[in-house]
Amino acid sequence: MGFVKRQKEERADVNERVYERNCDGFSAQLKDPDPAVRRWAARDIVECPGASTVLLERLEKEEAIEVRQAIFTSLINIGDRDAITGLVECLRSEDAALRNEAIEAMKQLPEGVSAIIKELLKDDDPDVRIFAVNILEALSHPDVEEWLIDVIESDSHVNVCATAVDLLAEIGTEKSLNSLDKLRTRFSSEPYIQFAVNIAIERITNGQYHDK
Amino acid sequence: MKRILVIDDAATVRMYHKSILRSEGYEVEEAINGIEAIEKALNGHFDIYIVDINMPKLDGYGFLKELRTLEIPQAPAIMVSTESDDTDKKKAFTCGANYYLVKPVKPEQLATIVKLLIRGE
Numbered sequence: 001m002g003f004v005k006r007q008k009e010e011r012a013d014v015n016e017r018v019y020e021r022n023c024d025g026f027s028a029q030l031k032d033p034d035p036a037v038r039r040w041a042a043r044d045i046v047e048c049p050g051a052s053t054v055l056l057e058r059l060e061k062e063e064a065i066e067v068r069q070a071i072f073t074s075l076i077n078i079g080d081r082d083a084i085t086g087l088v089e090c091l092r093s094e095d096a097a098l099r100n101e102a103i104e105a106m107k108q109l110p111e112g113v114s115a116i117i118k119e120l121l122k123d124d125d126p127d128v129r130i131f132a133v134n135i136l137e138a139l140s141h142p143d144v145e146e147w148l149i150d151v152i153e154s155d156s157h158v159n160v161c162a163t164a165v166d167l168l169a170e171i172g173t174e175k176s177l178n179s180l181d182k183l184r185t186r187f188s189s190e191p192y193i194q195f196a197v198n199i200a201i202e203r204i205t206n207g208q209y210h211d212k
Numbered sequence: 213m214k215r216i217l218v219i220d221d222a223a224t225v226r227m228y229h230k231s232i233l234r235s236e237g238y239e240v241e242e243a244i245n246g247i248e249a250i251e252k253a254l255n256g257h258f259d260i261y262i263v264d265i266n267m268p269k270l271d272g273y274g275f276l277k278e279l280r281t282l283e284i285p286q287a288p289a290i291m292v293s294t295e296s297d298d299t300d301k302k303k304a305f306t307c308g309a310n311y312y313l314v315k316p317v318k319p320e321q322l323a324t325i326v327k328l329l330i331r332g333e
Binding site: 100193 | 267317
């Protein structure tokens with residue numbers, strides 16, 4: 001109960017400032033110099049129209065970890081098209097931490113992300129395609145294996161295929177075996193692909209990893 | 213025997229690096245993200261760290277920055293990533309990396325770099 005009381009006190013401190021407890025007030029609060037104030041605003045703004053856009057704008061310049069976490073939590077709770085589009089843009093960021101936070105957030109939005117994942121898997125940027133494969137891991141969608149098979153059959157980038165093989169080693173079934181075999185031939189001079197395909201085939205055939 | 217910590221969230225990549233390094237006679241430990249790697253670095257001595265960039269919880273840059281502030285005997289770190297941009301390489305060196313390799317790594321390439329860094333070259 002002490003924790004709840006402290007939260008109330010913290011929120012009371014925030015309310016003592018000049019901000020109105022409405023959507024305009026929360027937007028203004030997101031620019032406050034105090035990270036604690038911004039964190040509360042990131043949580044409180046969730047019900048406001050256009051909240052995803054406001055949160056994503058803040059995310060671009062936000063450096064405080066606790067505020068970034070609150071923004072990502074709110075974007076996950078909102079989960080609308082704007083939130084997902086903004087998260088996709090984060091995948092293109094130079095900031096590795098932001099990219100990883102976006103990947104983790106997208107993993108928690110299976111429904112919305114499933115609708116755009118095929119597009120992401122065909123993105124011009126191979127890094128975005130790699131991140132899309134990383135996201136597939138958590139989607140629990142019935143087509144995940146099909147999508148991965150399509151990646152290893154058609155993607156020309158070795159690291160995109162390698163990431164797909166890593167995931168097939170975990171979730172692949174006999175359906176993948178033929179495509180894995182073809183990939184081994186397509187990248188016959190890449191030792192990593194040879195190794196990873198062997199692991200995946202062994203895992204699919206025998207049902208477990210064998211630490212080499 | 214020299215000890216190496218391989219830090220990567222992809223199990224197959226860890227197994228691949230481990231198999232190359234073991235065949236060169238090194239003892240290899242694994243960590244699945246930067247947080248776990250920091251714990252292992254605090255609890256055991258390593259002669260080399262092989263670090264992926266994109267990992268959940270704490271990425272490779274974050275790990276290196278944190279590692280370099282620890283009051284433990286420091287060891288060289290090889291950043292290994294799918295990112296081949298100069299920006300990523302510069303950032304890796306700024307964070308404390310000693311070498312940067314682009315995935316997929318060739319076995320002889322990894323073995324040679326590790327050998328050179330362990331010798332202090």
